[in-house]
Amino acid sequence: MSNRPTIFIAGSGGIGRALALLLRNDAGMAAEVVLGDLTQAAADDACAFANVDVPTDAPAARGITMPASGSSDELGGILDGASAILDCLPGAQAPRMARLAKEHGCHYLNLTEYVAETNEVLGIAEGAETCFALQCGLAPGYINILGNDLFQRATAGWGVDTVDKLEMRVGAITRHATEPHFYGWTWSPVGVATEYVKDAIAVRDFKTVELPSLTECKTVLLHGFPFEEALTSGGAADLPEALAGKVRDLDYKTLRHPGHYQWVEGVLAGIPEGDDRPARLQEAMEAAIPHVEDDLVVVYASVEGRDKDGALRAERAALFCPSIEVGGRRLRAIQSTTAAGIAEVLRIVLEGGHKGPLLQSEVPTETFLNGPFVKLAYVDEQARG
Secondary structure (H helix, E strand, O other): OOOOOEEEEEOOOHHHHHHHHHHHHOOOOOOEEEEEEOOHHHHHHHHHHHOOOOOOOOOOOEEEEOOOOOOOHHHHHHHHOOOEEEEOOOHHHHHHHHHHHHHHOOEEEEOOOOHHHHHHHHHHHOOOOOEEEOOOEEOOEHHHHHHHHHHHHHHHHHOOOOEEEEEEEEEEEEOOOOOOOOOOEOOOOOOHHHHHHOOEEEEEOOEEEEEOOOOOOEEEEEOOEEEEEEEOOOOOOOHHHHOOOOEEEEEEEEEEOOOHHHHHHHHHHOOOOOOOHHHHHHHHHHHHOOEOOOEEEEEEEEEEEEOOOOOEEEEEEEEEEOOEEEOOEEEOHHHHHHHHHHHHHHHHHHHHOOOEEEOHHHOOHHHHHOOHHHHHHOOOHHHHO
């Protein structure tokens, strides 16, 4: 890139600070980074994490206080000179940040799996002169681009237009798990309970349907290790629409250690139906489940179908992504994989001149999967031995 971009990162938590570090560390970008949070102390702490020696001439990241709603003179001044907003805030904030991006002429990229907010942002993005790239993290995000790439390669190689199955699976898990929940918090609890409660979008017999989350629970072996998979909301992104008529059955499921989903179902059995069900499930989970630093992100995608000669074929990919070090800082696996996804899409957006909505099915798969951020974070530790 010929000019150094100024990037505003909204939210300076685990993903925001990882993003700042990655963007400063990348020789092709060496971005000027501004981090915003509700308090100056939180923003400054994230900047201290990101401001390590990197092999670029990137300036030190700086932090600002951003209001809980609306804007401010300081925030508006930053956005007037920014190339993009990277939204690492809770999903409910997505429409607000998208409106600010449109008002100030910035590109907008987010991570959220929230369906209603995503649809609202799509409306805001219509007619925009800048790009609004949505659901750019891990799941949704990387897994959808990987799944779409497998679909494209399979149909081209098999000489067909349609396939029987496209399966996308991701799990952010602990390396060790104990009874009764077989789980540990490796990232923010916000959103986990929601994806366990809200309906999942899937494709069955070429029709897009809504199915209850935590259903269709099965066991899958990846690199020889058993995991449980179950439907959860949000992870399919726009692939059900983008591949309509081309895939008989398509779904996204979350991977967990065996026994976890049975425990969650037991907790849900004691929570009545209602709008506050996700919040009550989150409260119960936080009370019982510890936070764990040593994490692992497991990614799996599979395409099955018959080739032009009628033979049943499959294309599959599985990665066990560990934590990594950047600039002497350790990034947990969930940090690096999520931050790498949005950073990679940012690189494509800044180089490609995209305008209006950019959904996961529209991201160029080969460019994304072979980009520097993805190559850094998505390393299969099993392949390395």
